[in-house]
Amino acid sequence: MADTTPKKKRMSLLNRIRSTRRSKGRGDTDSIASGPSTPERAARSKLSFESHPDSSIVDLSPSLANSYDVISVPKVSAINIHPEKLWDHAYDRLRSDQFELVDLYEKLLSVRLDISHDASDYSGRNIISQDRGQRQPQMERLLQDSLNRLADHSTTQGNTLNAIDIVLSLKSAIDSELKPVPIPAVATTGLCVALQLVLDSTDGSALNQDGITIVISKLKRYSVLSAYVQPQDTKSDEQAKLRSELAESILDLYQAVLEYAIKTVCSKGHSLVLVESKGLVNLDNWIASLDQIEQFEAAVQKALEEIGEGKEISNSGTFGDLKVSTKEREFLNAFYVRDMAKEMASIQQRDPLLPESSRWALNTKEYAAYVNWHPNNNKGLLWVRGDAGKGKTMVTMGIVQDLTKQLQTHFDEPGLSYFFSRTADSEKNSSTSVLRSLIWMLLRQKGDLLRKLSAKFDEIGHESLNEPSAFDKLKEIFLAILKEKEFGRIYLVIDALNECSLGLSQLLQLVAETSINPKVKWILSSRNEESIEEGLSDVQTGLELPLESHAQHVSQAIGSYIDKKISDLNDQYKKEFEKAGKSPQEVEQLQEAFSMARNEIHRRADGTFLFAAQASKEIQGCEANEIIGRLQALSVPNPPEGKTNDSDKRPQAVFQRKNSAIAASVSKIFLVLGIILFLVEYRSVFTSVFHF
Numbered sequence: 001m002a003d004t005t006p007k008k009k010r011m012s013l014l015n016r017i018r019s020t021r022r023s024k025g026r027g028d029t030d031s032i033a034s035g036p037s038t039p040e041r042a043a044r045s046k047l048s049f050e051s052h053p054d055s056s057i058v059d060l061s062p063s064l065a066n067s068y069d070v071i072s073v074p075k076v077s078a079i080n081i082h083p084e085k086l087w088d089h090a091y092d093r094l095r096s097d098q099f100e101l102v103d104l105y106e107k108l109l110s111v112r113l114d115i116s117h118d119a120s121d122y123s124g125r126n127i128i129s130q131d132r133g134q135r136q137p138q139m140e141r142l143l144q145d146s147l148n149r150l151a152d153h154s155t156t157q158g159n160t161l162n163a164i165d166i167v168l169s170l171k172s173a174i175d176s177e178l179k180p181v182p183i184p185a186v187a188t189t190g191l192c193v194a195l196q197l198v199l200d201s202t203d204g205s206a207l208n209q210d211g212i213t214i215v216i217s218k219l220k221r222y223s224v225l226s227a228y229v230q231p232q233d234t235k236s237d238e239q240a241k242l243r244s245e246l247a248e249s250i251l252d253l254y255q256a257v258l259e260y261a262i263k264t265v266c267s268k269g270h271s272l273v274l275v276e277s278k279g280l281v282n283l284d285n286w287i288a289s290l291d292q293i294e295q296f297e298a299a300v301q302k303a304l305e306e307i308g309e310g311k312e313i314s315n316s317g318t319f320g321d322l323k324v325s326t327k328e329r330e331f332l333n334a335f336y337v338r339d340m341a342k343e344m345a346s347i348q349q350r351d352p353l354l355p356e357s358s359r360w361a362l363n364t365k366e367y368a369a370y371v372n373w374h375p376n377n378n379k380g381l382l383w384v385r386g387d388a389g390k391g392k393t394m395v396t397m398g399i400v401q402d403l404t405k406q407l408q409t410h411f412d413e414p415g416l417s418y419f420f421s422r423t424a425d426s427e428k429n430s431s432t433s434v435l436r437s438l439i440w441m442l443l444r445q446k447g448d449l450l451r452k453l454s455a456k457f458d459e460i461g462h463e464s465l466n467e468p469s470a471f472d473k474l475k476e477i478f479l480a481i482l483k484e485k486e487f488g489r490i491y492l493v494i495d496a497l498n499e500c501s502l503g504l505s506q507l508l509q510l511v512a513e514t515s516i517n518p519k520v521k522w523i524l525s526s527r528n529e530e531s532i533e534e535g536l537s538d539v540q541t542g543l544e545l546p547l548e549s550h551a552q553h554v555s556q557a558i559g560s561y562i563d564k565k566i567s568d569l570n571d572q573y574k575k576e577f578e579k580a581g582k583s584p585q586e587v588e589q590l591q592e593a594f595s596m597a598r599n600e601i602h603r604r605a606d607g608t609f610l611f612a613a614q615a616s617k618e619i620q621g622c623e624a625n626e627i628i629g630r631l632q633a634l635s636v637p638n639p640p641e642g643k644t645n646d647s648d649k650r651p652q653a654v655f656q657r658k659n660s661a662i663a664a665s666v667s668k669i670f671l672v673l674g675i676i677l678f679l680v681e682y683r684s685v686f687t688s689v690f691h692f
Helices: 005-023 039-050 083-097 099-113 132-153 159-176 185-200 206-217 219-228 237-272 283-306 326-333 340-350 356-362 365-371 392-407 431-445 447-460 470-483 504-514 530-535 547-579 584-604 610-620 624-635 660-681
Strands: 381-385 414-420 489-495 520-526 542-546
Touching (some): 083 099, 083 185, 083 237, 099 185, 099 237, 185 206, 206 219, 206 237, 237 283, 326 431, 340 392, 340 414, 356 392, 365 381, 365 392, 365 520, 392 414, 392 489, 392 547, 431 447, 447 470, 504 520, 547 584, 547 610, 584 610
Parallel strands (some): 381 542, 489 520
């Protein structure tokens, strides 16, 4: 009995959510008045509803119009519904539960479909068919119309722009006809119309924008869930029951998403068209539908975990790891250099990237123009350039993280491959290693692509990848990947390109050749080196993000980095002092010392991350009873020869040194930090062995 209690509690929660939602369906009959027609209302009506989509492919005869009687949906277990029909079933069930709401929604959509009536005097005819086969092309036309309208909002900024990019990636997936779109029009039409109405609205509905953006950002995840709504061969009755419960939870989630989208459309659009308003639902509570989505999503995630499938969705939008044959594994391993994704994760675990260090770059007009994949945008390259220590790698990592999020939300099968150079490993920074690594990461994302290209690999041969001419062989495979249809678009990122000591010209030539490919976008970061500038001179579709031109942003990022590092160290040592029984006065003196250290690092930073990063490491490496001396040493490092001595500015000791061991340690620290300052002053030497 103890094992079943959590399941009972979960089902009780689900039942309460379901009963609460359905009790607000047909019984929730608070009327809304459409209000008198006004010139402003008529103008907005023409903007949002009067331009009808092409009606040449759909029969709009009266025979397709619905009866106003409620159509009841037969009770069917969700586990027995075909995954591709799940959204349709959720829509029909919502229409049965909340007929007045969905009927109003369909009347609003009918305005866009029916070109025989003027929106300003529309009487509320519903021509949306309830036959799924006939409703599908209607919804597809409405979806295309909304996507075309949303393209006009491509200059919108912030999170809403991300939502627009997601739905436009859906348009790209539809137009490319690469494979069946994983989410049907009956699900996406409402969300796209809602987003368009919210953007066209003049009432400053920021909350509406945030809500619809959140739901749209999760669409790809929702589309993957339907794969779990099918019976599985299992000998366990308990496992079968859990899968059935999961299917019901997914169906509930889909219905909640539809309800939210439909309520948003009705709340924003009902006053734009004069429709009959008899016993309609109260639309003021549409925000509560967003809370229901979150509750059902949590229930689905918990159900996935109970059946052992609680995995995050991968970049390709599927659960689990890539499964390949032994031969395909051999093919894949031939390209392996380093696993960049694991390296980034390891770096993040040891020293998480501070958002402020790259957020500014993501908000620049250069980056916004680069990531815009709309048809008229041909920007195939973004070059992040700057002197040593300006934070190029941090910016690049922030960009990779941002693009990774797009992989998880966009529908047009985007790919992402990246390479971060190691300063001390020139062999693995060669053009051959870079290209091998980029190919490896792309192949891991698409099992079908791996199987297709294994034949070409047999032709080329494993040994040829280790020959002097390996770059040409790799280039052949790389270009073959770009021609395949598995990826709708591909981001390729190379950090610290100046570290590529062997074959740099070959790599730059490849970038120039492929940057004109409409499905390829490159991101490069490097120092301001003439050889790289010359190599990219032929790229006509490139953008530059020069860090020196954004000196204020870089300086603010460095300041945030210093403050965060010192704050973390302060908290760490404060706990150690308190644990060691230090007096409140000593703890206060410690914090004063850290305050001096913060000011000193800010003063010495000189517009780069170099001194801040190395000084933070030096402080972090000492014992608690040495920290004060080390911080004092940091304030007055031994100056390099020929530099002004700042000893007259030495602050008073804040901690009494009690023994010669500590004094000796502090003496060594003076020497170490003096060397560090010297290296910072002459960073052309220092940065040759430590890359930022």
